[in-house]
Amino acid sequence: MPDATSSDPRAGAEAPSGGDAPAEAARALLAKRADPRTNTIVKRVLRSGLALALVLLVVGLVVQLASGHDGANQVRMLDIASAHPIGEELMGFGVLALALTPTCGVLSVLLSWVRERDRVYVGVGILIVIVLSTAVVVGLAGA
């Protein structure tokens, strides 16, 4: 088996035609490739969400400690804005931002698949969004 049929692999991969079996096989593989930007988009969404959440958690914690409050209050998802003291409110929003980070990751993937018109996976993404929404509704219903 020859190790390489071309001295410049890139030229081989980009050649429009020819009986080069490896190049054909490579092109066949690439033809089935989904949009590789999806991973990049997910990376950015996760990083941004995490950064926002961590900033809120750090600031909230520092404020809370500086205010000299002892003990820890529970903060419900719908009552974050009315949480006291302000440090716990900020940390509550930090937890919310964290919870929304993977959710936004799923939504960004879903949008990416909509763009690709990959119908089966658009359906899969919508199913996940429905389950997550159910979790919010069911959680709130019993609260």
Add this chain to the structure above:
Amino acid sequence: MLGPSLCDDPYILISPHTTGLLAVVFHEHVSVAIALGLVALGLFAGWLGAVVGIGGGVVIVPALVLGFGFDTKVAVASSLVAVVATSAAAGSAYAGAGQLNMRLALVLEIATTVGGLAGGLVAVLVAGSFLDGVFAVVMLVTAYLVFRGRDEHGEVADAPGDELGPASGAVAPAPGDRSPQVAPGLAATTNAVSGTEGDLLLASLGDRVGWEERGHLGGAYQDQARGVLITYRAVRLWIGWAVSFLAGLLSGLLGVGGGFLKVPAMNLGMKVPIKVAAATSNFMIGVTAVASLFVYFARGYVLPFVAAPVALGIAIGAYAGARSAQRFSGRTLGRILAAILVFVAVQMGLKAVGINA
């Protein structure tokens, strides 16, 4: 241990037995001491997770319950927050490396999020002691897996996938050769022309070498260490779904990520390369944890003052752990951890039956 229950009084006292010791050291600054302790716990759990390969939940929940004296459900909710933070950090790193397969992740997430939602709903209804008992059992299983030295980073169980290597490097009979049923067409192609084809692909792709395959649960990624391109296709989806549902259920009940179940299910059951399995599982546990976290959060089990320092610590610890992972023997650490897990599992078991050791 913990003073008033959540239902009686929204104001949760820090455990007297913890504050008793800390108050001596920190005088009136008990909150600062507790916060520092929680950050340290997160740092340790994150570092351990990155080095040994188990998630933080299995460390955080017992430490919060037995060490800090928090209610089990508060501990689980805090752990879920930490799990989401770890998943976002690790998931974004893996996505950058092109090893994350989002199609595989979300197909399995159908089962996992339903499991996570169910687990969260059951957990808020049952007694805390029941959760302690289940946790003790899961810790024993984890201890066994850690002791055996299952390597999530990669080498031991790495098997399936077709390797397309650079032309210059003689690619040894690829593990993929053992499982041509993974991708019959590709395997045949690979066997014939692996070197040149891999070279052509790597050269034409540049930096973006990881991709997913349209129409199938498969794809390819570049193994940086060996400089080869590995293609794969998942098989036996039902195994992934069954195990993912169980992992989701445990995640919702106990606040653990469930990666210790999902990674072997994907790798051994579905024939997905270990690196893709680990990356995909890392993203998945965040989405799963959110499904149950929404339930805990809506019902008031999230105490930001507890959850925030742990989440901050674990994010930093995981980052540091990933950078220092090469310098520590995961195997030795794993054995020490296994012993600690067994000891703590016994404590949790005793607590479940009402004995505070």
